[in-house]
Amino acid sequence: MSAGAARLYVVLTYVPRRTSVPVGALGPVMFERGWYAYVGSAARARRARVARHLAPEKPLRWHADHLFTAFPARRAWLVNGAAGECELAGALAALPGAARRPHRFGAGDCRCTGHLVYFARRPRHVEVASAAGQRAAVRAFGLPPRLKPVSGDD
Ligand SMILES: [Zn+2]
Numbered sequence: 001m002s003a004g005a006a007r008l009y010v011v012l013t014y015v016p017r018r019t020s021v022p023v024g025a026l027g028p029v030m031f032e033r034g035w036y037a038y039v040g041s042a043a044r045a046r047r048a049r050v051a052r053h054l055a056p057e058k059p060l061r062w063h064a065d066h067l068f069t070a071f072p073a074r075r076a077w078l079v080n081g082a083a084g085e086c087e088l089a090g091a092l093a094a095l096p097g098a099a100r101r102p103h104r105f106g107a108g109d110c111r112c113t114g115h116l117v118y119f120a121r122r123p124r125h126v127e128v129a130s131a132a133g134q135r136a137a138v139r140a141f142g143l144p145p146r147l148k149p150v151s152g153d154d
Pocket of ligand 1: 085086107110111112113114115
């Protein structure tokens, strides 16, 4: 697959207070209060993958399963035409107030710093689009009503 054909997604959640969460092989991970954007890719069945992240109960298979079980997803985007997931995570982390953490989260199949990006404040659609690059298309993934954000949304 060429880099430009990556079928990526971003799932956003909010951690309301400093919390330690067991994350599989990473062990207990301390999540500071704030927003977290998880970058993933799915060559096939991407919508089903994202829906799985949004499901309240599931087998805890990936790092992200532990996070989204503890803190339900608030928003998700599908990203077409960006470079790979490692690159998108890096570009998101370059936004103001953002950083990749915890180290190596979700990076079991690559060598990068990690696929989870912390934000002190909620990242907006336009920021995700700017991180994805000019040639990429970013569109909102419809959340089930129980997960719809309640306020301050764009
Ligand atoms: Zn990576």
